[in-house]
Amino acid sequence: MTPASLSPAPDPRASLQASPASRAWSGAMAQIEHFLTVRNCHPARLTVLVPYAQLMEPARRAWALRHPSAMSPRFETTRNWASGLQPFDPAPTDLSMDAARDTLMASSMLERWVPRDEAALRRELTERLVEAARQLAPVAAAQPPAERAQWAQGLEEEVVGPWVNLRWEALIARLALTWAAASSYPTDVLWGELAAPGEVADGLLVLQGYQPDLLAQALTRRWGDAACTLELPPEPEQDTGSWGFHPSSDAEDEAQRAAACVLAHLAAGRVPVALVANDRLLTRRIAAWLHGVGVAVRDETGWKLSTTQAAARVVGLLRAVDPRASTDDVIDWLKHSPAYDAAAVSALEAQARRAGLSQWRQVQAGLADHIPEGVADVLGDLGASRPLPVWLKDVGAALGACGQWAELEADAAGRQLVQALRLGEAGIELASLEGWSDAERRPARRWSLSMFTAWVRDVLEGSGFQPPVSAQADVVVLPLAQLLCREVGAVVVPGCDEVHLSPNPEPSGQWTPAQRQALGLPDREALAQALRRAWGWLQGEPMVDLLWRTSHRGEAASASPWVLALQAQASPDPRVARGLAAAPPSAEAPDAPTLVPHALSASAYQDLRTCPYKFFALRMLQLGEADELDAEVDQRDLGNWLHEVLRQFHEGRADAGASPERDRERLDALAQDTARQRGLLAQADGAPFLPFLAVWPGLRDGYLDWLRRHEAVADGAAPVFEAAEVSKQVPLGPWKLRGQLDRIDRQDGPNGPIRIVMDYKTESRQTTRDRVANPLEDTQLAFYAALLPDERLRAGYLSITDQRNDRDPATHFFELPDVMEARERLLDAIRHDLERLAAGAKLPALGEGRSCEHCAARGLCRKDFRA
Known part of the structure; x- marks a missing residue:
């Protein structure tokens, strides 16, 4: 735009x-x-x-x-x-409209009614009680203070009676009425x-x-x-304004059009422009567009404190101290903590990703020496339960230790957050609401981390953030009702769809129509009438732009009935079109002779054969994507787990003639121990790993059946396990080949020993079968054979599954025929390709089909844009 x-x-x-x-x-x-x-x-x-x-x-x-x-x-x-x-100085039990105080007071009022172990129910009822009491506050404040108790007593039957058979609804109604009537208010003077x-x-x-x-x-x-x-005021006698109508395809299109309308009014000198906040998310998006072009915006509505960056910092700290914190949670907190060296945090993240440590406790156990100094002290100090004032003091100290306190004090939202939560020493103000007193030396109620975190979230959700007001702003964000008697040059009203501008608004809260009438709260008809009058005020404004979307959350949406009643034609798109000449990118074909890697792995060479540009991006420029620290267990975890189980099984297997029962017992024990050590059973009692444990009996029995056949060769000596997870590196001219072999067996023959190189595969059987269909096309086994250049050997894929059929058993060895010839041809090809790269050969994007679908370098080559 x-x-x-x-x-x-x-x-x-x-x-x-x-x-x-x-x-x-x-x-x-x-x-x-x-x-x-x-x-x-x-x-x-x-x-x-x-x-x-x-x-x-x-x-x-x-x-x-x-x-x-x-x-x-x-x-x-x-x-x-x-x-x-x-x-006005509210008493501890007053309804103060302060989220921290009111939430604590509501929770205390519910103490005798809701068991403490019902945490979810207590939180829900606390939220409802605060909401109900705040809705009653204006009604109670309109009663003379000396008559409020009598007022509440006279209404109790009408307010509580309809819910006499609904336990929690009746309780909330009674407590809200009592609380509102017993409170003092700033306007009591x-x-x-x-x-x-x-x-x-x-x-x-x-x-x-x-x-x-x-x-x-x-x-x-x-x-x-x-x-x-x-x-105030009288209704406009007639429509005297100029209207613009802008249907939009979706929320983003609506935000862009609204921002363009505002800019057009400003360019024409119609200031200030009133931007009506029917939809808060949409309004913030519009404000972001305006801020991006340097327009000053004064927001008179504000938004929830929980949506600010300051709130994210505090909640991020509380996530990080949780004993079940993920590595992503802690790394995210570290990246936003100025006290810790950014390079050290990045290095720690890279190591954790390479090792697949998704839980922070795994990082603490395996990478303790790489954690920045002071992190363990901050996180460890906040793990134990403590009274609320102590929590607030210690959280303030932790924010100071990690360098975030200064950032909060420098930010308007941060200063409001510190005040709303009473972080630091100010937390003593809330002590009286907890029944905690230094003078009486009574033991304080101790809050767990989960209780404190839930309270913080409630306070942030219930507190509003009011950005600093700029008196010179050209754009004013306000509710539709507050256009009343405002001197503006133009009005832009986004969100005029049937969802955000309904002529029949729904009253908020739990009160029934009969209860609202008895309490004096506005009912649906009163709200609708007020909204109609606010809409009618627009008829006298000189310039009005109405915007609405035709699609909302994937479903078709209509304009508000008020907009439809105007029966107007859509206005031209207010955005200024900018012509750009088409300039499709040319095919990328870089050359980088100085970046040819000195060492090559099997997967790296496969990248070169699949797509030279992929090799250039991932291997020469080393732009590999970061490993995911996903808590979900996937096929990769199964493969790594199985590799480790089989390694320990064979390295600890004293004799090849062990009984099947003993082999089965040892494999079962190793499977459980390895899964526990790798953290696969850490979450939700191991639920994510249960599907893999369910197929383990089939994997185990199929593997043991194959092992007995493998070790019972009729002619000649039986193969014997030699080593597992063997790292090898061999020279190839000025370069080196390196890799890790899953397993090597040795078999004695009449012409000397023969080594058998095996690579475990848990993929589909057909995929493994396709690998060996053309021996000269498979690079992995031939590359592994090249790591043993002086050996006589066989090589193949050991496919391990939990299913058997008439064609193949559950575990089957797919041997690559003519592996010695494939090895020599591969070595010649690698030497030839590396020499060409060193001489400056081009590296075009030649990948096709499946090789491009999940390529980490996709987009860098711009192949999709050329197509």
Whole structure:
């Protein structure tokens, strides 16, 4: 997407008198003047309550335009008015709207009802209790503090009665009502003498928004004749704006189009642009596009603290200290910890990947000397249970030790996170909620790591992050309802689909319609009416762009019924098209004579034969992809496990004439021990490895049957096991061939001993059969034979499966015929190819078919783009 060039913006005040906000404020100021005249009240002695804080400054400007030299009324919200009269310090048991305190308090209230071992149930009920109590808080705050207990008592039957037969629902309703009624609120000062009529003001005027403010309505009843309510604003008489309609294929297309609409308005000088947040994920994507082209965005809605990078740092630390932590979890934490050397962490990761150590405890056991200094101390210190304040202090210390504390303090989200969680010494504030007191020296309730982690997640999920506000921002992100009386140059409304802009919004929370009516909470009809009025406000805006997607999560989606009712044609795509001349890449054919490897393995030479460019990328440039540290057990794990079991079995087998029963017992014991040592039985009681253990009896019996036949040769001496997992390296001119042989047996013959090279295969039988179909095409066995250049030998693949049929037994040896001739031809070919590479031969991408499907260098050669 190419942004339109930004031209100097004209002064938005020039069109102020024509905007819907100015018309609404003009009417509101006239009513205020009428109120002052009728009540004979001085403007400085009038308090005017506005629906939300962002309207305080526009209201002051609107008054100043009409009365530039006169005293101004106090334009306040109830919360702002209360904070100016008296600071609020919540009691430990109050509903404080603070996620850390409220979560602890809710959990404490549920102590006697929910067993402590029911962790999942306790967490779910705690979340529901906090949500229900917070929904009741505005209703409770609208009651005089002295009358709240009586108010709650009168509602208990109506609120709890419908759920009398539903244990947990009734419990949550009763506790939420009791908690809300027993709490004090920051606005309680408005019921006291400091805010009594005639003290700070002689008149109270309430400007009503789309939804009634219960507290403001209650205060007008208290003030009696000295108070008045007026609705703001009147509905627009007709559609006077210019509309743009932009259907989009999906969320990304919608984000790009919305950002282009914003840029077009800015380029035309229509500032500020209001970006309506119907869909938070979509809005953040749009903001990312705008930030990318240097547009200042002021977000008045914020988002959850749990979605910030600061939260990821803290949660990453807690994942790393878990005794069951994966290697990926710990490595990820180390990479984001400035205190540890990045090169040392990368080296540790590479070694862990090569060794396939997916669990951190395996790394601690096998690579302890390579772990950066100080890591074991940080992770070890946070493993034990402890009281909550101690947890918060120790986590703060751990963040400091790994270098992340400074990053949190330098980040706006990090500072809010530290405050929300009370990390460090501030955690003592939460001690009273835990019944922990230094003075009484009582033993504190100890929290396990899982309990503490769950609490941290709940707090981060329940806390909002408010980014720093820029007063000079050209774009303002706000909810649809807060467009009310806002002076904007244009409005962009993404998310106008049937999912995110439904005319019949669903009320949040667990309350039934009857309960909402009894409590005074807005029901579905009230919410729908408020949304209709907010939508109606758009009709008076000068420029409005509506965007919606036609596909949502893989399913077809329709525009909101309100959009469909406009029956408008789609507008042109606001994105600026940019022409690019087609320039298909040429075929890559590099040469690198100085990068020819000095040592060659069988797999490396197979890469050269399959595709020279693959050899160039993976072997000469050494761009091999990192091994996965996947906890899932796969076929590779089965092969490595079987190789190790057979190695130990044959190396410890004292005599070839051991009984079948003894061989079977030893193999079973080695299978279990090896699986345990490799960590294959570590997770979920070994569940991921169970399918492989299930086929083990078939593998074992098939292998022992073959071994008895192999060792019972009728003519000549029987083969004898010589060695397993043998590393070999031989010279070939200026180069070397290297590799590891799975197994070597020795068989005496009339012309001297013959060695038998075996390579274990657990792949499908047909794949193994195809390998030896053309002896001169197979490179692996011929290459292994080349590692024993002076020996008389045989070579083949030992196919080990758990199935037998009429054609082949479960374990079968596929011998490569004429291996001596194949070895000599392969040596000549390797020498010839390496000489050509050293002379500067080209390395084109010649791979075809299956060799390209899973190639690690796919994309580097650009073969797909040429096609």
